[in-house]
Amino acid sequence: MVREISYLEAVREAMTQEMERDERVFLIGEDVGKYGGAFQASLGMLEKFGPERILDTPITELGIAGAATGAALIGMRPIAEIMFMDFTTLASEQLVNQAAKLRFMFGGKATVPMVLRTPAGSGTGAAEHHSQSFENWFVHIPGLKVVMPSTPYDVKGLLIESIRDDNPVVFIEHKLLYKVKGPVPEEPYTIPLGKADVKREGKDLTIVATSIMVQRSLEAAKQLAKDGIEVEIVDPRSLRPLDTETIVQSVKKTGKVLIVHEAVKTGGFGGELAAVIAESEAFGYLEAPILRLAGREVPIPYNRDLEYHSVPQVENIVEKARQLARMQV
Amino acid sequence: MKITKGEATHYLLQMCQIRAFEEQAEESYMAGKVHGTMHLSIGQEASAVGSLAKLKPDDLILSTHRGHGHCIAKGADLNLMMAEFYGKANGYCRGRGGSMHIADIACGNLGANGVVGGGIPMAVGVGIGLKMQKQGKILVSFFGDGAASSGAFHESMELSVIYHVPVVYVCENNQYAMSFPASRWTNSQRLASFAACYGLPGKSVDGNDLIAVLDAVSEAITFTRSGKGPSLVVCDTYRWRGHSKSDRNRYRSQEEIDEWKKKDPIERFVNYIMTMKLLTEKDVEKIKSQAKDDIENARQFAESSPDPDVATLEEGVYAPW
Numbered sequence: 191m192v193r194e195i196s197y198l199e200a201v202r203e204a205m206t207q208e209m210e211r212d213e214r215v216f217l218i219g220e221d222v223g224k225y226g227g228a229f230q231a232s233l234g235m236l237e238k239f240g241p242e243r244i245l246d247t248p249i250t251e252l253g254i255a256g257a258a259t260g261a262a263l264i265g266m267r268p269i270a271e272i273m274f275m276d277f278t279t280l281a282s283e284q285l286v287n288q289a290a291k292l293r294f295m296f297g298g299k300a301t302v303p304m305v306l307r308t309p310a311g312s313g314t315g316a317a318e319h320h321s322q323s324f325e326n327w328f329v330h331i332p333g334l335k336v337v338m339p340s341t342p343y344d345v346k347g348l349l350i351e352s353i354r355d356d357n358p359v360v361f362i363e364h365k366l367l368y369k370v371k372g373p374v375p376e377e378p379y380t381i382p383l384g385k386a387d388v389k390r391e392g393k394d395l396t397i398v399a400t401s402i403m404v405q406r407s408l409e410a411a412k413q414l415a416k417d418g419i420e421v422e423i424v425d426p427r428s429l430r431p432l433d434t435e436t437i438v439q440s441v442k443k444t445g446k447v448l449i450v451h452e453a454v455k456t457g458g459f460g461g462e463l464a465a466v467i468a469e470s471e472a473f474g475y476l477e478a479p480i481l482r483l484a485g486r487e488v489p490i491p492y493n494r495d496l497e498y499h500s501v502p503q504v505e506n507i508v509e510k511a512r513q514l515a516r517m518q519v
Numbered sequence: 520m521k522i523t524k525g526e527a528t529h530y531l532l533q534m535c536q537i538r539a540f541e542e543q544a545e546e547s548y549m550a551g552k553v554h555g556t557m558h559l560s561i562g563q564e565a566s567a568v569g570s571l572a573k574l575k576p577d578d579l580i581l582s583t584h585r586g587h588g589h590c591i592a593k594g595a596d597l598n599l600m601m602a603e604f605y606g607k608a609n610g611y612c613r614g615r616g617g618s619m620h621i622a623d624i625a626c627g628n629l630g631a632n633g634v635v636g637g638g639i640p641m642a643v644g645v646g647i648g649l650k651m652q653k654q655g656k657i658l659v660s661f662f663g664d665g666a667a668s669s670g671a672f673h674e675s676m677e678l679s680v681i682y683h684v685p686v687v688y689v690c691e692n693n694q695y696a697m698s699f700p701a702s703r704w705t706n707s708q709r710l711a712s713f714a715a716c717y718g719l720p721g722k723s724v725d726g727n728d729l730i731a732v733l734d735a736v737s738e739a740i741t742f743t744r745s746g747k748g749p750s751l752v753v754c755d756t757y758r759w760r761g762h763s764k765s766d767r768n769r770y771r772s773q774e775e776i777d778e779w780k781k782k783d784p785i786e787r788f789v790n791y792i793m794t795m796k797l798l799t800e801k802d803v804e805k806i807k808s809q810a811k812d813d814i815e816n817a818r819q820f821a822e823s824s825p826d827p828d829v830a831t832l833e834e835g836v837y838a839p840w
Binding site for chain 1: 633
């Protein structure tokens, strides 16, 4: 029996085990020291590794991203924590213009092995400036890899893999998933980036979901099964590189696909997924239009009800999936 | 600081190579042989050469968009550099970077940068890494008066102090951020006093006087290498050419440019050499002519080099490849 730990503990365990294994790995970010990180991801790590490797910073998101980029450029393996994904806007110059481009720009002669970890998503009542999901901005940048784990098991394997990867990786955690528990082996293990995971098998329709929407889709699938609708759930896990093959195979099998993500629909990753499916051999197998269920076209508001209705919930997924199950071309 | 005959020869040659490289760059551009843009540092040669004169070969630098001088002063291969300027397959960056992004990683030049202030946050990270690697190396991070007004500079100064990084910051105050005069918000002394604000040593020098630059930056290097943390030197200088090729010099007068041309760093260094009797007039002529030959050879190398194969376009975005 594999022991169960939380998604948050899996983040900490992955960082800890990699820092024990490789002295080039260090953590830098706001309040990652004594405070243990805003969400406690690094709690206890200062005591274990000392201030030389757990670098507490003042409010300097651009500086944090730049420090990680520069250290990576000379062979270190930094993990940078940006407290909320909203604040990656402040770090983006270094991440997008520098880290992502140095290797290509210098003719393949530079290597930037860094991870920028950041929690995204709404549902905590933190409103407009602490709730956003910007993954698709970074997916748009050649040179970056973008990872969005949905389970404790995936967090650990994907984070270890991201730390060992020789490229800059944007590792997007979800605040509401931090408390979710699941089986996680104690020993270090890796999950390759660019390998999707079929989280549930089914024959009637495919849901491609990311991050917390995988968990909500799994809940929805239980309800849909009672109606006789068997849903297959594909979790891409990394958005760049994307495992097109697994997605296409699933859509070919079911003939119907619903894409679910928390980020705002317009310009979101769902558009890319829909295009990838439409351009693929799965097109000829489609029995209904490709549907998207995503964040509403608003900033995330404060009021509990307004916030709840800003992003897809289980009942929305159930409703949309039922609608899709009934649709015929 | 007294310099030897050998050092005088080396510094003069490097300054003349920088001048000749950039004059050639300009000529090649005007002749339509290269496209894009370039940022020339003609008039600022003493700052680049003096700052790196006492650096050890395995020390590192981070440069700026106006980086040809830094690259040559760090010991770049002129042929590979010119080939990159021409966008050729055998250039430093395989034609991917061009003038604004030349890097010579093997030689310790971690790259020029198209973003003003883009290199400074990375300098902190390089410093953190160097400290962890414990090899005694240091980094010289160049930036300009324009970058000094950015948040990137101030965040980086703060982090540099906190992590006590082995980084010497060299601010080349060439008086203008594109068209915006530094004099509207600061001056050389005040730029240097940012250092005091963050608690590190700072000094401003006549950046067109190679010996003054060498003295100030050597002192900063000694301080930083001894484990005392970061330091800052402001080199007061002037770019003779426009910001880039689109500059029509609408924001400054010809009189101002001519006034600064009288402070030509190369001629001032030649005068110093003659006064100190380090080299003869004949030696100086020989060095100047060698620099021209070196650049002419680099031009020929670049022009006879192949363009990148379009089939290789997507190579090198990700490691490994």
